[in-house]
Amino acid sequence: MRSRLTALPYALIFAAAAAVPLVRDDYLVLIATRAAVYWVLVSGLNLVVGFAGQLAIGWVSLLTIGAYTTSIMVARGWLGALPALGVAGVAGALGGVLVGLSALRLRTFYFAMTTLGFATIVTQVALAWTGVTGGGIGIAGPTLPAPLDTQTGFYFFCLALAALCTWMTLNIAESRFGRALVGLRDVEVAAEAMGISKTHLLVTVFLFSGALAAVAGGLFATLQSYITPDAFTFDLSVLFFIAILIGGRGSVLGPLFGAILLTILPEFAAPLVAWSTFLYAALLLVIVIALPGGIADLLDQRRRRELPKDRLVVPRPDLVPSLIMRQLERPAMILSGVRLSFGGVHAIDGLDLVLRPGEVHGLIGPNGSGKTTTLNVISGFYAPQNGAVRIGDIPLPSGAQTRASLGIARTFQTPRAIGDASVLENVMIGGTIEGRASFAECMLALPRHRRDEAALRMQAERCLRIVGLEALADERADRLQHSELRFTEIARALMLCPAFLLLDEPAAGLSADEITRLGALIKAVGVAGCGVLLVEHHADLIFDICDRVTVLNLGRELAAGTPSEIRAHREVVSAYLGG
Amino acid sequence: MLSSILSTGFAVGAIYALIAVTYNVMFSASRVMSFTAGQIGMLGGVFGAWFILRLHLPIVAGFALTLLACAGIGVLTEIVAVRPVMAGLEKHLYVLSTLALALMMQQFTAIEWSTEPQPFPRIVGGGFWALDQKFWLPMVACAVVILGLELVYRRTLVGRAFLAIAEDNYAARALGLPERNLRIASFALAGAIAGLAGFAGGQLLLASIANGPMLNFYGFVPVALGGLGNNRGAIAGGLLLGLFQQAANFLLGGVLVSVAVFVAFIVVLMAAPQGLFGAPPIRRV
Numbered sequence: 001m002r003s004r005l006t007a008l009p010y011a012l013i014f015a016a017a018a019a020v021p022l023v024r025d026d027y028l029v030l031i032a033t034r035a036a037v038y039w040v041l042v043s044g045l046n047l048v049v050g051f052a053g054q055l056a057i058g059w060v061s062l063l064t065i066g067a068y069t070t071s072i073m074v075a076r077g078w079l080g081a082l083p084a085l086g087v088a089g090v091a092g093a094l095g096g097v098l099v100g101l102s103a104l105r106l107r108t109f110y111f112a113m114t115t116l117g118f119a120t121i122v123t124q125v126a127l128a129w130t131g132v133t134g135g136g137i138g139i140a141g142p143t144l145p146a147p148l149d150t151q152t153g154f155y156f157f158c159l160a161l162a163a164l165c166t167w168m169t170l171n172i173a174e175s176r177f178g179r180a181l182v183g184l185r186d187v188e189v190a191a192e193a194m195g196i197s198k199t200h201l202l203v204t205v206f207l208f209s210g211a212l213a214a215v216a217g218g219l220f221a222t223l224q225s226y227i228t229p230d231a232f233t234f235d236l237s238v239l240f241f242i243a244i245l246i247g248g249r250g251s252v253l254g255p256l257f258g259a260i261l262l263t264i265l266p267e268f269a270a271p272l273v274a275w276s277t278f279l280y281a282a283l284l285l286v287i288v289i290a291l292p293g294g295i296a297d298l299l300d301q302r303r304r305r306e307l308p309k310d311r312l313v314v315p316r317p318d319l320v321p322s323l324i325m326r327q328l329e330r331p332a333m334i335l336s337g338v339r340l341s342f343g344g345v346h347a348i349d350g351l352d353l354v355l356r357p358g359e360v361h362g363l364i365g366p367n368g369s370g371k372t373t374t375l376n377v378i379s380g381f382y383a384p385q386n387g388a389v390r391i392g393d394i395p396l397p398s399g400a401q402t403r404a405s406l407g408i409a410r411t412f413q414t415p416r417a418i419g420d421a422s423v424l425e426n427v428m429i430g431g432t433i434e435g436r437a438s439f440a441e442c443m444l445a446l447p448r449h450r451r452d453e454a455a456l457r458m459q460a461e462r463c464l465r466i467v468g469l470e471a472l473a474d475e476r477a478d479r480l481q482h483s484e485l486r487f488t489e490i491a492r493a494l495m496l497c498p499a500f501l502l503l504d505e506p507a508a509g510l511s512a513d514e515i516t517r518l519g520a521l522i523k524a525v526g527v528a529g530c531g532v533l534l535v536e537h538h539a540d541l542i543f544d545i546c547d548r549v550t551v552l553n554l555g556r557e558l559a560a561g562t563p564s565e566i567r568a569h570r571e572v573v574s575a576y577l578g579g
Numbered sequence: 580m581l582s583s584i585l586s587t588g589f590a591v592g593a594i595y596a597l598i599a600v601t602y603n604v605m606f607s608a609s610r611v612m613s614f615t616a617g618q619i620g621m622l623g624g625v626f627g628a629w630f631i632l633r634l635h636l637p638i639v640a641g642f643a644l645t646l647l648a649c650a651g652i653g654v655l656t657e658i659v660a661v662r663p664v665m666a667g668l669e670k671h672l673y674v675l676s677t678l679a680l681a682l683m684m685q686q687f688t689a690i691e692w693s694t695e696p697q698p699f700p701r702i703v704g705g706g707f708w709a710l711d712q713k714f715w716l717p718m719v720a721c722a723v724v725i726l727g728l729e730l731v732y733r734r735t736l737v738g739r740a741f742l743a744i745a746e747d748n749y750a751a752r753a754l755g756l757p758e759r760n761l762r763i764a765s766f767a768l769a770g771a772i773a774g775l776a777g778f779a780g781g782q783l784l785l786a787s788i789a790n791g792p793m794l795n796f797y798g799f800v801p802v803a804l805g806g807l808g809n810n811r812g813a814i815a816g817g818l819l820l821g822l823f824q825q826a827a828n829f830l831l832g833g834v835l836v837s838v839a840v841f842v843a844f845i846v847v848l849m850a851a852p853q854g855l856f857g858a859p860p861i862r863r864v
Contacts, residue, residue: 120792
């Protein structure tokens with residue numbers, strides 16, 4: 001839920017913007033209109049760049065597509081200006097997906113280059129397709145119907161759209177989709193393990209922000225009243241992109257400030273107009289090097305808040321049954337003859353393992369014996385070259401993002417948390433697949449979305465109480481200590497009320513007391529009916545809480561049995577435990 | 580027609596190949612792809628025209644100064660845009676820092692030099708169509724660079740140190756190699772190569788700021804297709820790209836050329852994101 005306080009800056013900005021026509025300065029209204037039009041584009045692009053972390057630096061291409069679509073429709077008398085804006089939105093959405101598809105395979109610099117190339121192509125086509133676009137001579141921009149055809153009328157129309165875009169993107173930012181986007185940006189592997197589909201999510205976001213960019217293009221054409229390919233320079237792309245980065249990634253307010261700032265800055269320093277792109281670039285360099293969090297980080301109070309020095313993580317194993325109550329008579333997870341090699345290295349060499357509901361199953365062995373690789377096979381990051389992983393009789397489908405819906409959750413050897421999100425949000429992201437509301441419902445804050453949010457929040461608070469972190473729920477995750485991050489990850493995994501929980505060295509880096517408390521928590525999760533697979537090096541923890549232990553060596557099972565059997569196993573003792 | 584396709588295609592292709600090598604040399608030393616690669620290529624032409632036509636320096640001095648200036652800008656890239664980002668946690672921010680620096684270079688040149696293409700001096704007199712300087716000079720420059728690089732990398736101690744750093748940065752540092760100095764040297768070398776590309780291609784491309792983004796893109800295509808850090812792939816890719824572009828220019832004409840190149844680039848990359856000659860990395864979880 002958005003509090004009144006966070007809505008205040010937006011209210012102030014838009015109230016000030018609505019008051020601009022009172023000054024009776026036509027030029028000022030023009031600049032304010034331009035800022036509003038730019039923001040319609042930037043707000044959508046913000047989801048791509050700021051949230052999903054995709055470096056789309058050539059977004060002017062979609063502005064161009066929108067501007068030409070609208071102008072051509074209107075100039076040929078096919079449609080009125082308003083329906084033409086709608087058509088432009090559809091064209092932009094398609095264009096956005098076209099650009100976005102490459103993001104599914106290409107990373108950082110490659111993707112940036114692709115968007116740049118696309119922008120060049122669009123401009124050249126606009127220049128060459130003389131019969132339709134008017135080529136270098138250009139084409140008249142559409143005029144909106146009365147009362148939007150006056151300068152003030154048009155301004156208020158753009159402002160209303162800008163406000164609508166702010167509201168919609170804020171809704172998305174604060175929904176499970178917004179969190180999932182940031183998850184893909186910062187902790188992609190963990191996001192996949194939580195069932196977040198990169199393809200699905202990115203395509204949706206590219207559709208949305210492509211549509212907004214093209215609508216902005218239509219407005220831009222009206223504002224310019226006449227467009228030529230020269231109007232769509234790369235400098236515009238730079239402005240949009242830099243506005244977001246100056247504003248700060250993962251924020252809506254920051255980029256809003258950024259867009260306003262960059263639009264009006266050159267106007268108040270007339271001699272600098274020629275140097276504006278140079279200054280934007282210099283600003284970008286300074287931001288990247290000195291303040292990667294942008295304006296949003298400066299505004300973030302949580303960065304400075306004092307945290308108590310001697311904090312203890314005290315989990316509440318007694319609360320676990322309130323979260324997980326699973327039948328023990330469920331099918332087990334069965335690995336049979338799993339084999340996986342990387343080049344000549346046999347990481348797993350014919351492994352059989354049965355993980356039963358309600359059991360804590362220890363997986364131990366020296367470094368390089370294939371423990372983590374086994375977890376990665378189960379969670380779908382690697383496909384075994386031989387053998388199979390099944391639950392009961394049903395083989396697991398391929399792909400890591402299918403695991404969460406089967407009730408398989410996991411943690412990682414190095415905790416993967418989103419630094420600038422709160423602890424609570426980090427945990428909520430674990431329940432992303434539990435949400436029922438569609439992207440559109442989230443965007444418009446419809447009831448089903450609000451119910452989702454309330455349920456996820458309640459569940460996350462419950463999980464945080466169980467691991468003993470409820471006091472830190474509102475802190476940024478990057479301010480937490482290592483042990484707290486480990487418990488945060490466990491809370492995130494518990495969000496699914498998992499049938500199977502895979503823990504990868506959860507005790508690494510914890511103090512002796514913390515390990516004892518962790519052990520009790522894991523034990524309780526097992527007793528509640530969850531099958532826990534525990535990879536660990538702390539032998540004491542393993543022998544204390546496990547019902548069954550498998551010892552790996554060089555990708556094979558060296559021994560398997562109850563803890564006391566393993567402790568007495570001669571080879572295990574000599575090869576691994578020592579003694 | 581065929582001879583024209585071949586002569587122009589190879590010449591343009593050689594320039595693309597040199598920019599691709601620039602990307603590679605920078606990448607090998609730092610794991611950074613820099614947007615300044617093409618811009619330094621553009622500056623090679625601008626500096627050449629400035630030193631020789633405006634300041635009336637002798638050609639040899641102008642050439643030497645161009646390479647020196649471009650090497651300096653390569654070092655500037657390392658100091659301003661690469662080193663600070665490498666010191667931080669989010670290393671992929673190099674995309675933004677080098678983009679920012681590249682934009683600054685381009686804008687500065689646009690304002691202080693010209694936004695319109697300017698003539699570039701003739702270096703060698705005589706010659707007719709295919710034997711004209713503008714066609715063979717880029718090829719010669721490309722051949723000199725590739726032979727020189729092979730010689731340095733395979734035969735000299737410094738070259739082997741370069742290779743060691745490209746292969747495993749940490750291990751090289753642990754062995755006591757002066758990693759930072761070698762990286763600076765690599766960026767200087769990369770800058771000089773890009774400057775040479777711009778200078779050798781000056782007659783063909785003219786001294787124009789539009790060459791910056793153009794070379795950035797067309798110099799990157801061979802890198803992407805040939806596989807990162809693979810100089811032979813880059814040279815082959817660059818020459819192929821030049822020929823493809825010129826052939827398409829004759830067959831399709833005008834705007835469709837860049838569309839064709841772009842589509843080919845995307846299709847190949849989508850099918851093989853590691854390039855045609857690169858090996859797919861094992862996914863690290």
